[in-house]
Each structure stands twice: as C-alpha cells, then as structure tokens.
Amino acid sequence: MSDYVELSNLTKGFPGSTGPVIIVRDFNLHIQRGEFVTLIGHSGCGKSTVLSMLAGLCPVTSGAIVLAGRELTGPGPDRGVVFQSPSLLPWLTAFKNVMLGVDQVFFTAPRSERARIAEYYLSVVGLADAMHKRPSELSQGMRQRVGIARAFALSPKMLLLDEPFGMLDSLTRFELQQVLVNLWSRNAVTALMVTHDVDEALFLSDRIVMMTNGPEAGVGDILDVTFSRPRERRAVIEHSDYQRLRDHLIDFLETRAHLRPNQTPAPHRPPPSAPASRPVNRPVVRPREPLTADVLAVTPG
C-alpha cells in the first residue's frame, strides 16, 4: 500500500533581522489514506507552519508535499481546512457560507443537489435548525460546527485542522470532537490535526507526531494509538494503555522536545514500559460506515 500523503524533507525559512531563520527543517512524514494523525509540540515550534504548507497557504522553502500521487504547489479544494476560528462571512447565513465552497467544487451538479450537500453536512454537525442564521446569531461552538461542515462538504482528499477546538469550553470541545470523529470515519477522509491537548490527541488519533522545538524543528517521535474504533471516551481513558501513552507524550514535551532529531535524551527518566513509537507507517484498517445519503454520490466537478 503506497503512502497517500508524503512530506519529504520539508523545510521552511522566514526572513529574520540577521538573515533567514529556518523554522522547520527536513520534516518527514508519510500518512496512509484514511489515517487520523495529530501534530503536537510546544507553542511556536512550527506546527501551523507545517499545516499551512500542506494547505498551500505558505510556500515551501525546500522539500516536497505529495497528496494522492500529485505534488502540491498551492491551495486547492482537495484540502479542507479548519482553523481555531472559522472566519465565516458575517453577512451570509451558515447555509450560504457552506454553499460558497460547494458551488465551486460541485459546479457541474444542479443547484438542488448542491443545496442538499450543504444541508446534509450542516444537519450532521447538529445545525439543522440554525442553518439559515447569520454567524452573529450563532454561538462560538455553532460557528465552529459550520466550519467543520464547510470543510467536509467539499469532499476533500485531506482534512487539515489547526487547533479546531482551542477556543471552546471543555463540554463543547468534547461534543465537537465526537462530531469530527463521526464525520471523519463516515467519509474515510485523511486528517492531520494540530492540538496542544494530549487527551484530545489520544482520543482522536491513529498516530501522534511529536515535533521538536524550533528553530529547525522536525519530527521527534511518533506514537501509535491503537485503541479500537469506534472509541468511547470513558473506555479510552480507562484503557490499561492510556496512562502509559499519555506519560510518553508528556515525557517528550517536558524532557525531549528540545533535543534534535536522532539525539538521545539523558537517561534521567525511564522509558515507557513497552515501546510505543515506530519509525515507519503501517496500513490503517478500520471498518467504515457506509455512506447512505444519496447526496454523497455527487463527485467534485
């Protein structure tokens, strides 16, 4: 099985007062189709920079990004992006905000089909009764639901999420994590998400990529999260592996994130009882819910 997403020697520099500053250097990551990967690391290490390069919003300095066999050179509707704040157009309703992208991607489909796509995704994120409201009439959590619906409605090859729940209270955060994971598993979409929250990463991910601190940040370690799916939050937290995986992440962030890739840490803390990381990918095999809505038969134009 070939890799669906390949980030190869990805490097990004920004101009600094005394010359270019390399923020990310030789970032290498391969992601399988349908995999959910999270990126975790200290503030300022370059997580959003990596995501922005994948989104095509920030040009790469060197290296390459390949998605589904095609090298990326700029933004495109094959990538759905969800930021911390959804940046909705304030004069349009939730429905019309979602339709903006749907109209562009499914331009060959009749208008009624396009409307059904927007309505479907707004309904599954829980906004069936609020889709004709403007952003100012929606709560922060509802606006973020629109952002999630907008991204999925484009049927993207890949979903890119940058701390999508960072501004939400914990109850809304839990609800939206569930909305996201349900949609992700139904749509078999490949996802890369940035988060600071280790519990969120453990609940959602197939793998967690730990970034070293910048400048010249890279992949420091990768953790497999093998809890069976679908996951139930309490069962995940009570799983016998949970604390060990969580300790591994915290240990990396506290004591190993400042090390350069391939540099070994001073042995002042014991490693986890069982090795949890691996250097290479494995195919992801996960049962999928069948797509039932006929609107999903529409393919991007």
Ligand SMILES: Nc1ncnc2c1ncn2[C@@H]1O[C@H](COP(=O)(O)OP(=O)(O)OP(=O)(O)O)[C@@H](O)[C@H]1O
């Ligand atoms: N356009 C830019 N010009 C110059 N420097 C930049 C630019 N964008 C980001 N940087 C720098 O790159 C570094 C990484 O920024 P980035 O936003 O990727 O970090 P992050 O890991 O996402 O942080 P956080 O967790 O706080 O969101 C920072 O030092 C930042 O100042």
Ligand SMILES: [Mg+2]
């Ligand atoms: Mg960021």
